[in-house]
Amino acid sequence: MKILALSTVGNACEAGIWSDDEVLAHVCEPMAKGHDTRLPLCAKQALSQANMAFSDIDRIAVIAGPGSFTGVRVGVAFARGLGVALDVPVVGISSLEAALPKDMVGRVVVALPARRRAPDFSWWAQVFVDGQRAGEPIEADVATMQSLIGAADSVCGQGLEPVGEFLSTGVELGLQRAVEWALETEVESLERADPQYVRAPDAVPMKPKTDQASS
Known part of the structure; x- marks a missing residue:
């Protein structure tokens, strides 16, 4: 089984290709932000290193949080969208399960x-x-x-x-456990790759602008 594993929940953008339990390629770029721009390129680079195409993927595994709010959203959205496009199952694993x-x-x-x-x-x-x-x-x-x-x-x-x-x-937060989880789980039992935010985002809504009366 060929698995594409993804993670954007921390200070890195990661994509890896596994054939069953053998790692064929792994791309990891340290970054605090910008995961949305780099993740598709990291996935493409990993596939190139493994001499594979997106159409060769049988299953996608994604670390679904908790972690950076934006990072969680980017990784899960990309994995689920790609899963729909390729018509392959997508399995999510929490950051904490991935670190166990x-x-x-x-x-x-x-x-x-x-x-x-x-x-x-x-x-x-x-x-x-x-x-x-x-x-x-x-x-x-x-x-x-x-x-x-x-x-x-x-x-x-x-x-x-x-x-x-x-x-x-x-512990190290890596993709290996996500791959193991995807391999161990039957298709019928795969958990939906839902984002695990745990807490609300830290962003504060902007205050409405008020017009100051001219003197």
Whole structure:
């Protein structure tokens, strides 16, 4: 099975091609914004490296958030639109599932940085038990993260220093787990690639302009 895997939820634009569990090509461009412009080109470049065309793709896997609001929207919209155009299934996986190390057992908390400026630190967090979801992704503040960690057997994450001193496993947000998820799931059971925003966007609506009376 040929899989195109995509991610724009973080500070990079990624596209990769897998043939079953073998990676044929991987393109990763670090960037804070501009994913909408680069993603189609990254996908095309990955296909070129793998000596393939879009018509060769059997399935699309996309990391669907949580993460950058705009990045989530760009990646999911592109994946779903391409899936319609190619008439192939599209499967979405959360950023936290994508960061969960394989074969982790017990109650595991996975956390990725959300707000990174003091004093408003927060993390995207999700609990897994023996590799299966035990709850939906949330945005957790320091107190909530401390509570989740206190009830966990293992902690995997990034940027957890503000929470306190404890043993944790570092994680990398990559495409491999998204591909594994797409390979393991039957077509009838594929989850719709819906964006996982968790919180509303930070953008503030513009105030209406008022005409000042001339003196």
